[in-house]
Amino acid sequence: MEIQLIDPDNLVTFTPSTFILQPGVNTITTTILPVNGFTGNASINIFINGTSYDRDFNPIPCLYQLRVYIPRCSVSPSPLLKQFEKKTTDTGINIHFSPNPVTNEATLSWDVDFSIDQYQLFDIRGQLLTQQMLTSNITSTKISMEHLPKGVYIITLWSKMVFVKYLKVIKN
Template structure:
């Protein structure tokens, strides 16, 4: 291939979200860093990834689809498990609920946080942060206007002190 072309990367069974999911391949060797975001209840295993794009061929364009298996480790294989005291787990209880999802104009996140300093971020499927909002432990709910974003899939991530507390797919119609 002598010209760059756009491709899409996906996972066959939607057990993980891959970011970026769309990128341009340049002629020659390419190194692409992909973030894998597991969707509950994923525990690791072999996944089939699909790389597809329309490539120029002679006078026309052809759809090129390549499937390959990737072994994504879970804690039961090469990952490390850590013991946590039961009292530590309950010392900072959190809960999250996102609705409506899919959404058209606005989406509401209801949450319960014991500590301050949490943030909500929205990522598009290229991995780019498109919105960020501080969450207060006293508010318990935040409504986000999403009508300015194009239809598609996004990731919502709640972080506190560098730790991901919650993540969820958001579909905008």
């Protein structure tokens, strides 16, 4: 059965948001990214939407609603996040993705004094399309999107296993 996590209030995005469940017990893991100014410290509605099948393979729609408390993103940020915030405000760390919109290939680049060691590319439904580990001594990388259909994509950036930022990318 395929299920999709949905936030009807558009306060968060799930990456990934779509999962294939096998018969029996399943464990799913997702990253919740706040959007539209949401910072946490509130309960949100999450819908799990899917389709099951009876013995004759007739579809049975399934919809479950969960009320989940999302804590404030970080009351006491990790030293890496404090460093990132300081660089963002004090020295103006720059993370660029260009061109955006992209047709075939784009360049992701960042300041020399900051390390991005992984990026993930998700489609708008939250399905992971590409995950790339990066060497620590680079300040840019090429991302090929020529094989992807036109649409909106999300790139998440990570430094030392800590989420740093996400970028919205448009593919023409």
